[in-house]
Amino acid sequence: MKPYKKEWTRLDNAAKIFPCNTNAQDTKVFRFVCQLKEPVDGTMLQKALEETIEEFPIYKSVLKSGFFWYYLERSNIKPLVHMEDSPPCGPLYDKNSKRLLFDVSYFGNRINLEVFHALTDGTGAMNFLKTLVCKYLFYKHPDHFRDGPAKINYDASAHQKNEDSFLKHINPSLKGKKKLSRAVQIKGAKLLEYRLGIIEGTVSTSKLLETARKYNTTITVLIGALLIKAIYKEIPAVNRKRPIVLTIPVNLRSYFESETARNFFGIINVGYAFSELDDSVDTIINTLNQKFKKQLTKENIIKSTGLFLAIERNPFVRFVPLFIKDIVLKIANIIAERQRTCTLSNIGRVEMPESTESFIEKFSVYNSTDRLGVWVCSYKDKLTISFTSVFKNTEIQKNFFRSLANMGVGVEIATTPDQ
Amino acid sequence: MCQNQLISDGKPEKEVFPEIPLVQQKYRLALRILMFISFISITVCVTINILLPFKTFWSLIVILGIAGMWLSIYTALKKRRNISKNLLWQAVLISALVTGIDWFTGWHKWSINFVVPSVFVFAMLSNSIVLLIMHRRAHDFIIYLVVDGLLGLIPLIFLLTGWANVIWPSLVCVLLSLTLLAAILIFVRNMDDELKKRLHF
Numbered sequence: 001m002k003p004y005k006k007e008w009t010r011l012d013n014a015a016k017i018f019p020c021n022t023n024a025q026d027t028k029v030f031r032f033v034c035q036l037k038e039p040v041d042g043t044m045l046q047k048a049l050e051e052t053i054e055e056f057p058i059y060k061s062v063l064k065s066g067f068f069w070y071y072l073e074r075s076n077i078k079p080l081v082h083m084e085d086s087p088p089c090g091p092l093y094d095k096n097s098k099r100l101l102f103d104v105s106y107f108g109n110r111i112n113l114e115v116f117h118a119l120t121d122g123t124g125a126m127n128f129l130k131t132l133v134c135k136y137l138f139y140k141h142p143d144h145f146r147d148g149p150a151k152i153n154y155d156a157s158a159h160q161k162n163e164d165s166f167l168k169h170i171n172p173s174l175k176g177k178k179k180l181s182r183a184v185q186i187k188g189a190k191l192l193e194y195r196l197g198i199i200e201g202t203v204s205t206s207k208l209l210e211t212a213r214k215y216n217t218t219i220t221v222l223i224g225a226l227l228i229k230a231i232y233k234e235i236p237a238v239n240r241k242r243p244i245v246l247t248i249p250v251n252l253r254s255y256f257e258s259e260t261a262r263n264f265f266g267i268i269n270v271g272y273a274f275s276e277l278d279d280s281v282d283t284i285i286n287t288l289n290q291k292f293k294k295q296l297t298k299e300n301i302i303k304s305t306g307l308f309l310a311i312e313r314n315p316f317v318r319f320v321p322l323f324i325k326d327i328v329l330k331i332a333n334i335i336a337e338r339q340r341t342c343t344l345s346n347i348g349r350v351e352m353p354e355s356t357e358s359f360i361e362k363f364s365v366y367n368s369t370d371r372l373g374v375w376v377c378s379y380k381d382k383l384t385i386s387f388t389s390v391f392k393n394t395e396i397q398k399n400f401f402r403s404l405a406n407m408g409v410g411v412e413i414a415t416t417p418d419q
Numbered sequence: 420m421c422q423n424q425l426i427s428d429g430k431p432e433k434e435v436f437p438e439i440p441l442v443q444q445k446y447r448l449a450l451r452i453l454m455f456i457s458f459i460s461i462t463v464c465v466t467i468n469i470l471l472p473f474k475t476f477w478s479l480i481v482i483l484g485i486a487g488m489w490l491s492i493y494t495a496l497k498k499r500r501n502i503s504k505n506l507l508w509q510a511v512l513i514s515a516l517v518t519g520i521d522w523f524t525g526w527h528k529w530s531i532n533f534v535v536p537s538v539f540v541f542a543m544l545s546n547s548i549v550l551l552i553m554h555r556r557a558h559d560f561i562i563y564l565v566v567d568g569l570l571g572l573i574p575l576i577f578l579l580t581g582w583a584n585v586i587w588p589s590l591v592c593v594l595l596s597l598t599l600l601a602a603i604l605i606f607v608r609n610m611d612d613e614l615k616k617r618l619h620f
Contacts, residue, residue: 006558008616068620084437097500098559107437193441200435318620414435 007074009058013166013309014263015118019063019070019093020326021333024194025390026370027091028117032129033110035361040106041140046081048135049104053079056128056261058162062098063118065322070118079104084112087195088416089368089388092116104132109361111136117263122347122365123251124261127154130352137356150353156259165258166305172313174299175306183245183271183341184235186371188391196388199397200364201411203404205383211407215285220248220346220376221292223385225284227344227374228272230399232279243271247340251348252305255298266305268295269340281403343369347377372396453492457485480520487516503546503563510542510570531577532585536592539571543599561610562617565603571596 011019018028053059059079061072077100084107092101093116101116102125113129120128130152138149191197212222228244235244252264270291277283294300311317317325350363357380364384365375375386385404387397401411461482468478491512498505514535521530546564550557574589576582583589603610 006612010619064616066617066619068618071616071619073616085439087439088436094500096498096504108434110435198436416436417434417438 009072011070012164012263013312017329018118020329022093027089027368029089029092029114030367031089031112031114032125033112033364034133036109036359037361039109040111042081044139045136047139048132049079049081051135052132059102063093088366089196121263121265137359150355160259161261163260165260165264169256170305170309172306172310174302175310182242183339184239184242188393190390198366198388198416200384200386200414201401202382202384203409203411205378205381207409208383217285217289221288224288224344225281226400226403228284230396232274233399234395241275243273244341245269245271247343249345266301343373345375350377350379480523503549503560506542506546507563510538514538532583533588536574536588540592543567543571568596568600
């Protein structure tokens, strides 16, 4: 029989919670989009993808289950670029069939990269997409890139890319305790077939930044405040005594030295209680400003991330069979979800090499969710704020973009067809 | 969004997302008919069982059988893409179901005498054939054969405790599973690697 020694990798700490909490509604798949100024050429994109994947070998993995944990195993499945033919953020991981955990498709001017979250986080996937776009542009416009494909600002060794930065940087003995309190939940009729409705608003980065400065705050806080207010208007009065809690992922690479292409993020929960404070945008912004300042310190982040790591390294947990872990992690997730209303994630500024700038229109990002999520990223003067939602009702989105427009920030809207 | 009529600026609007039609789910009707028949059979059996003077509660066996069938169909559909895993699960489910029915009907031991060993023998043989046919993907399937082999040792318990009063089916099963496990250990290279991977903690 053939020898079949195959490279394999443990899942990192954050990735461990994804496989068991993946379901038809919340697929744990996120999509990064690069919109070019011209239609995308599939053949060139395929060529570019084949080269890119060699630089990010972890993307060749499939997810398998062992007796105690899931793990990533290298496969020789060839990734194929295709025309976008399924709803955004559809399932990529299927327990019973082994397939790659990412997918590259294109539609019109858009290149879509979809990734299963157990593989990597936003920052990791963005580096992949940026490399892919640079290589694609090189093949498409060889005259413009005479010195080979443009290089993105990411130079990590294979070892650095593959590192589990949680193990390296977070000390689980410094864990903190978490307070549990229920948050407002958005409810309503859902779209058919577990589809996600997407409403993507594009605004001017400089205009939004100017507005944020007017309120003495950052773009994330400004968006967070408007979002909280937009949700507040739609929740029934009986539920208003509970706080509206935003879950915000934090890129840990900006706190610790890490170049990993895998997961390395933590989350903070920021709540606002209308029962105690008034509903003016100024008060919401001031409160959020203080909460962000308090929570976004290195010690605080170590504390909250350390808790998960401590659980994972606990010997009792380690020797429990996987199917029991699955059930326990599902329950833990349900409890955690009760404390959250909505996710807000700001990927931040996307930087591309100067030579590619004339070809790129904008970037945007969406993530699967089982309720409502808001995803922000900016490229030069185009900042996209994308709502992904499982609900038919789009009043919150309407409230949000209207209040943005009322502040003098013009919004250009794009949506999925069934909205 | 702004609740005003949109005014075209003359330029053709480019779609950002493709239109994707809703998909009709397969299996739906057949499964629904089967579900209805199951429901009717259970109600009819339970009614007859209660109305007529029977000494035993035999309709429980009907319920158990139908529940087992559904469990089996569910697993078969869920795991249809992995035939080895499917065979393994079916073997476990059928053995458990048959032993359960035997237990309820007075423990005549026909399940552990004949059925359980034959089911495991069948699982081992069929999974070996799958492995030989799909030898290119052997690494994906070998682990299920190992588990098959380990399950095949269960009839050894029947033999040692004297539960089984017909010995030869269990004996055949145990000998086959020992042969299988030995073959895997001797002929499959990097088996230790595969086990390390599957058992990492």
